Amino acid sequence: MVHQLEVDSVQLQFGKREILSDVYLKCETGRITGLLGRNGTGKSSLMNIIFGSLVPENKSVRFDGQSVPKAYKHHELLSYLPQYNFIPAHLTLSRVFSDFNLEFGPFEKYFPEFSQKHVSKIIQLSGGQRRLVETYVLIKSKSEFVMLDEPFSHLSPLMIASVKELIKEEQPNKGFLITDHMYREVVDLANDLYVLAEEQVYLVNGIEDLERLGYARLNQIDKS
Numbered sequence: 001m002v003h004q005l006e007v008d009s010v011q012l013q014f015g016k017r018e019i020l021s022d023v024y025l026k027c028e029t030g031r032i033t034g035l036l037g038r039n040g041t042g043k044s045s046l047m048n049i050i051f052g053s054l055v056p057e058n059k060s061v062r063f064d065g066q067s068v069p070k071a072y073k074h075h076e077l078l079s080y081l082p083q084y085n086f087i088p089a090h091l092t093l094s095r096v097f098s099d100f101n102l103e104f105g106p107f108e109k110y111f112p113e114f115s116q117k118h119v120s121k122i123i124q125l126s127g128g129q130r131r132l133v134e135t136y137v138l139i140k141s142k143s144e145f146v147m148l149d150e151p152f153s154h155l156s157p158l159m160i161a162s163v164k165e166l167i168k169e170e171q172p173n174k175g176f177l178i179t180d181h182m183y184r185e186v187v188d189l190a191n192d193l194y195v196l197a198e199e200q201v202y203l204v205n206g207i208e209d210l211e212r213l214g215y216a217r218l219n220q221i222d223k224s
């Protein structure tokens with residue numbers, strides 16, 4: 001059965017500044033939805049609104065048509081990778097994996113540089129390794145939907161390729177909403193793509209729309 005996450009009627013202001021106005025966005029399980037937009041257009045704010053950790057002037061967030069204003073209370077519905085590090089630094093990797101109900105073995109197999117590191121603490125990892133662990137446990141989480149805010153930005157090209165593979169592996173089981181300024185990676189993964197511009201969300205029909213909406217300057221390779 002396909003599940004749906006829909007958000008609409010979003011109205012967000014900070015002071016007198018309007019950030020989001022009448023935004024609509026839909027995600028489905030089995031699909032990867034990309035969200036692009038220039039710096040400061042409100043992508044993280046929109047994810048926080050969907051998660052329920054930011055309360056705007058107006059919003060409607062629905063899972064299969066049912067209103068869920070505080071999705072952060074429902075791990076079975078939604079997991080969220082924020083832009084900042086969210087796993088406490090003093091925890092060991094084995095504790096993190098156990099908290100997320102995941103085995104360390106498959107992770108170690110996927111990323112051999114973590115071999116024998118289950119006793120390491122998060123603080124002993126490099127910035128990219130820490131981000132990779134956070135991204136991995138959320139991609140593998142048991143939620144119907146997973147939102148990833150900048151999963152690629154701190155990772156090496158090899159790690160990015162592995163994370164994309166992991167997302168594709170999990171795609172049949174869940175729905176992803178992904179934003180990242182490494183937009184080629186997002187475009188490559190996404191079944192549906194939105195751009196946030198001038199307080200609104202636009203569904204992208206072709207890669208040329210990214211230029212039209214003022215998000216990216218495309219070169220010949222992008223267009224071919």
Ligand SMILES: Nc1ncnc2c1ncn2[C@@H]1O[C@H](COP(=O)(O)OP(=O)(O)OP(=O)(O)O)[C@@H](O)[C@H]1O
Pocket residue numbers: 014019037038039040041042043044045046
């Ligand atoms: N708590 C806050 N108070 C006031 N303004 C805020 C607050 N949080 C965010 N903003 C402003 O709202 C706008 C949208 O921020 P947001 O972080 O959602 O953008 P973004 O699209 O995710 O940006 P980036 O791509 O740079 O991560 C920005 O102009 C930001 O400065």
